[in-house]
Structures are given as C-alpha cells and as structure tokens.
Amino acid sequence: MEWLFEPFEVSFVQRALWGGILVSVICAFAGTWVVLRGMAFLGDAMAHGMLPGVALASVLGGNLLLGAALSAGAMALGVTALGRFPRLSQDTSIGLLFVGMLSAGVIIVSHSESFAVDLTGFLFGDVLAVRDQDLGYLLLALIAAALVSLLGHRAFTALVFDPRKAHTLGLRPGLAHGALLGLMTLAIVASFHVVGTLLVFGLLIAPPAAAALWAGRIPLIMLGAALIGSGSTVAGLVVSWHWGTAAGATISAVAVAAFFVSALAAHLRDLLRARPTTPAAPRETTMTEREIEHAS
Template structure:
C-alpha cells in the first residue's frame, strides 16, 4: 500500500493530481465533441498553434495563458474564415494555418537565447509545478466548459450527426461550430501548462475515443472519458514517481494505452458476440433528443 499511497502524501503531487483531474474533466467535455465531429486534426493544429502567443508573452514578460488564448483565438478565427472558401477544403485550411503558426512561433523562439527551458515546459508541461491559483483557474475553466456543453448540447448534437438537420431546426450550425471551437480553445489553453501542447492532445482525444467503444449516448461517453482521464492521471503520476519519468508524458502515455486496450477489448467482445453489430452512438436517439 505504501507504493500506492506514499506519493500522494507529498503536497505537490496532491496538487498535480487535482490539476490532472480538472484537466481530465475539461478535456472529456470538449474531447467528446471533437471526436464525434471528426475534429482531431484541428485540435492537434490548434494545440501547436498556441506557440506564437506563448513565445511572445514569454519574451515580453507577459502572462503565458493570455498569450496562448490570443494565439488559439487567432487560429480558431482563421479556421472559421478560411473554412468558408469553396475552393479550399477544411483540412487544407487547417494544415496551412498549422504550419504558418508553428513557423511563426519557431521564428519568435529563435530570437531568444533563454527560451529553451520555457519552450520545453510549453511543449511537455510541468504537472508537478501546479499551484493553488492554477487549480482555481482550472475550476473556473471547468465551470465554463460545463456551461457551454449544457447550453450548446442540442446544436452540438445536430451539428455532429446531421448539419442539414441543424439548419432545419434553426440551430444555427455556424454559430454552433464557432462555440465548439471556443470550447476546444478553452480546453487547450486551460490544459497546456499541465501536460504541454504536445501531450494535451492525448487527454483530449484518447479517453473519449476509448469510451466511444462502449457507450451509445453522448453523456455516457463524456462520463466514461472523464473516468478514464482521471484514471490515467492517477496511474500516470504514480508511475512517474516510481520510475522517475516525465509526469505529463507518462499521463498521456497511460491515456493512449487505455485507448489501445479498450479497442482490443471491444474487438474481442464484438467478435465473441458476432454477428451482432458493434455498438455505436445512437444517432436517431440523440438527434430526436436534441430536437
């Protein structure tokens, strides 16, 4: 038992655990919609697109979270504007913005000789350095994410499964898409200093994708993703403590392993129950519920 509970007696590990739990809950809310909407590439691009804002804020001595928020907002706005062009696919627009923002961030970083350590923290996070005020900010972000998910549930469901029905129901799919981008931006900005921009994608995508194998309703997917994210945080911190590995990377790795195990278990389960079809999100039920 000492191996299990010993690390949790340390104050900064306790704060790291709470920080990871809050991040897991935020990512479960946003990540579920990202997975259902097929926006994984956008999430990855936006997480890297925060680099120019963070680099600029660091060089100017400003707030890193504010810099990340501004940069992510610019990225989201660019995706929205370019996505309306009939000549460019959404993937093309996202890819161009991704490369452009990342290149700009590297250029800004190259102008500084002392940014290497900060850049490492930006890319890989430092969950063991979570402070009490960080927990407060994460709790506020979780409240906002929950409010957006509840208020936007109907248009988000319609947008995820049938955009034409969203038009028919008068749910303003463009506004819903913008709100979804805002929710994704909130999750990324709130989480990047915990597990870093390279690893937040793991908590954003892996738990919802793993839960999707077993749940047929969106709230159940969110609940499963939250549980898996918190479990990944706990065991990731535990393994990091005993193996002396990077905490944020270990948490993300555990989340990915959970997804792989869930996928394998789901395939074995469905093969054993063949020829019954694999469970999936009940589109009809969700859309009827949203209307």
C-alpha cells in the same frame, strides 16, 4: 499497496493529481465533441498554434494565458477564412496554418536565451509544478466548460450527427460550430500552461475515443472520458514516481494506452457477438428530432 499511495503523500504530487483530474474533466467535456465531430486534427493544430502568442507574451512580459487565447483565436479565424475557398480542403487549410504558426512561434522563442527550456516547457509542461492558483483557474475553466456543454448540448448533438437536420430544426449549426471551437479553445488554453500542449491533446482525444467505443449516449461518453482521464492521471503519476519518468508525458502515454486496450476489448466484444445472417438495409444518415434527443 504502500507503493500506490506513497507518491501522493507529497504535497506537489497531490496538487499534480488534482490538476490532472481537473484537466481530464475539462477535456472530457470538450474532447467528446471533438472526437464525435471529427475535429482531432484541428485540435492538434490549435494546441500547437498557440505558440506564437505564448512566445510573444513571454518576450514582452505579458500574460501567457491572454497570449495563448489570442493566438488560438487567430488560428480558428484563419481556418474559417481559408475554409471559404472551395478549392482548399479543410485539412489543407489547417495544415498550412499549423505549420505556419508553429514555425513563427519557434522563431520567436529562438530569440530567447533559454530557447530549449522555453520550448520544452510549452510542449510538455510541468504537471508537478502545479500551484494552488493554477487549480483555481482550472476550476473556473471547468465550470465554464460545463455550462457551454449544457447550454449547447442539443445543438452540438444535432451538429455532430447531421448538420443539415440541425439547420432544419432551427439549431443554427454555424453558431454551434463556433461555440464548439470556443469550447475546444477554452480547454486547450486553460490547461496547456499546467500540463503542456502534448498532454492536453492526449487527454482531449484518447479518453473520449476510448469511451465512445462502449457508450451509446453522449453524457455517458463524457463520464467515461472523465474517469479514464482521471485514472490515467493517477496511474501516470505512480509510474512516474517509481520509474523516474516525465510525469506529463507518462500520463499522456497511459491515456493513449488505455485507448488501445479499450479498442482491443471492443474488437473482441464484436467478435463474440452473433453476426446477422442477412445484411441489414443501409440506413439514411439524417436524424429525426426524436433520434437527436435519444442520442443526447
């Protein structure tokens, strides 16, 4: 078992491990709602839509986190504004802003003398370069994500399953949707400078999707996502150490592979289950208040 523990005898790999675990838990809180709400494309767009803000902050010598937050906020406001046009679907609005902001970011970065290095660092990050200060930022982000998830849990649950019922129950679905966007932005902005946008998006989507195939309650999905993400971090760092691959990309690849393994296992589980002889009557999609409490 020496090969398993050998990488973590090095201090920078230990920091990478803790950084990956913190990102995994943050993404478990936000990613569960992203997956259940069907906001994966928006999450991808916001992750890459931060590039203009990060590029401007880098060129002007400003704070990268502030630039990323402003850019992600502009992306969210743009999607909301374009969503008011009845002839434009949400996917179209997101796609247009995604390409536009990513292009603007690349144009800004292209004026830098280290164009390839800057763009690669934004996309892939460097999880092995995590500092103690970065761990402190991630811990604060984790506390904030946990508070938002806890305070908005009931409203988020109703919004995910039936926005009309959420409105009937007085849970203000518009405000809940805005809070969900804020939670997703927090997870992406707090984590990208440590592990890159690709790894953030991988941990935001793959572990919750894998856990959702097995867990029936939202807290259990979050717990499963945190465990799968943390396990992917450990496995990715070990593979990266022994095979000489990029650590961040390897962690993301392991997380995605874990989803496909989970999906295959879930499919085999469904095949082994006895199928009913008569089809069940279709059920209405609206949820009662009791059902919302049960799901949460």
